[in-house]
Amino acid sequence: MRKPLSCFSWNNLFFGSPLELIHNFIVFDSGIKKLCRHNQYFGVKAAQVYLHRREGGIIWHSQGSGKSLTMVWLTKWIREYNSNARMVIDHRGDRGLKPNRCQ
Structure with a gap:
């Protein structure tokens, strides 16, 4: 008798191609392989669409996401896909910054 999970296909787990997942959504952090979660995958894919149209946007995440x-x-x-890009990345929590208040 087959186990139910042995029949579970790759398409049920991931909506893109497996090679895209391996190439674009796996990183190593101190020797630990990290794979994206569904919210991270779809957030990055949506941001890529905006970047292709040369639009800005915000990815809103909650704590621990x-x-x-x-x-x-x-x-x-x-x-990788835009060698002329210039980026400034700020992770406010790492530096303990607080929002400025106008007076």
């Missing part, structure tokens, strides 16, 4: 890794994957993609 993988903001840093999303920035890594998007930056990696930008550097």
